Amino acid sequence: MIRILFAAAALLLAACSDNDSSNNAPAAAANQADQRSGALLYRQYCVNCHGSGAGGAPQVGKDHRLYWSHEVEEEGFETLVQEAIHGINAMPPRGNCYDCSDQEIRNAVIYMLQLSAAK
Template sequence: MSDAHNEHESAIRTPKQLVAAVIGFFAITVIGIILLVQYVTADKLVGAGSESQTPDAIAARLSPVANEGFTLKDASGPKVLQSAEAVYTAVCAACHASGAAGAPKFGDAGGWSARIAQGYDTLLKHAVEGIRAMPAKGGNPDLDDVEVARVVVYLANSAGAKFKEPAVPAPAAADGAAATK
């Protein structure tokens, strides 16, 4: 029984060791804090918005939103018709490149043969007005009928048709200006 009180002995046995342990603990803690503060403040810290008053930052904030990657289009200007390849890539390829929703693939003679047999006028009517899963003008109402006609010829000819590309009509504004002179 006399050994029961000696079971929980610690490494510190004298008051001198206790004082040394407490001073050592505080010294290590203070050194750790100093090193942590040194690490955090080693780089020049810049607060959020500290560059906000530079001329470049002010100019960027004041520039119109339209200057950031938007192309403004003059609605009253003459319409510039796109090529068949450009319209196909921008609008039609989404379905006709993959065959989505039953669309005949570009260059697939088997998929286009029944459609080509209906004739150019029927193909053009379906492209302009839409048919089954295909929306009118491929879903882009800004396309001119001539652009749609060009794409119809481009797609059909890629599958073996021999359609002639439609002629571009003269601009109406130019005709009106010539008639008034």
């Protein structure tokens, strides 16, 4: 009986080796969970200018749908993301969120476009 328990324990430990590719899934999920949402970042950083138009920032909201739709169509989504990451005109890089990852900035841009009902 004890031999069977040891054998079962050995099999369980072998199944938990570092070579198991399924061990990467929890790490990837943890990284996604650590990301701040676009809505959170918008409220913490972006709304300061994009909510009021301060410093010439284009405002966000359904009333500004045509502006944002035009930007996406003319400049492209990736250009908007790169401008948010690197800054443009009076906008500082990353909208002053210096610890934001590129993906978090992308999430914030997506959220702003959704708020504006951009097409």
